[in-house]
């Protein structure tokens with residue numbers, strides 16, 4: 325964003341598949357706010373316990389301290405009067421009230437930066453993300469690299485059996501895939517690239 329709004333709050337959403345760099349982008353934007361000596365608060369849902377409970381961590385190991393929450397509503401109670409920018413990672417795991425909470429923050433004059441999966445492993449819109457994307461002023465759709473063909477990837481292929489929408493996992497459980505290479509059905513660990521020692 326070259327021109328930031330002034331004298332108003334607003335909502336930014338960073339969306340895309342797994343491994344597309346959403347968390348890296350969120351951390352980078354938040355660190356720039358810190359360089360400008362502005363106060364931030366960072367949150368994520370308790371559901372996401374892959375690496376550290378009190379940190380937002382990217383696959384490339386960029387980290388930022390954060391507060392895990394059971395529900396998005398808690399942000400309104402925990403908000404510090406000094407805070408100018410709120411960052412929220414893994415937004416897809418929050419409830420349907422996420423967009424209302426984020427709107428309330430922006431209406432109070434805060435900049436809110438939200439990152440989350442826009443699609444679940446079946447390629448269907450994920451939880452509160454469609455509404456969040458609609459109410460946001462600024463949307464960035466990131467792409468990973470398709471692990472089968474190298475195209476830009478906007479979907480997450482599940483590699484382990486099980487039909488639940490939420491299955492917390494990493495490289496052993498998901499792969500970034502493009503439209504042509506993605507299947508809504510789980511594809512248990514068959515990729516030749518994975519077998520060849522992909523980390």
Ligand code: ADP
Pocket residue numbers: 340341342343344345346347348349381382383384467468469470471500
């Ligand atoms: P997200 O939050 O979108 O899941 P992260 O920001 O945590 O993504 O991680 C992005 C990093 O993941 C990239 O910089 C790269 O190091 C790594 N990565 C692993 N697999 C892929 C892939 N298939 N395409 C792009 N980046 C990948």
Ligand code: MG
Pocket residue numbers: 346347348382413414
């Ligand atoms: Mg992430």
Ligand code: ZN
Pocket residue numbers: 470471472473474475501502503504505506
């Ligand atoms: Zn592909």
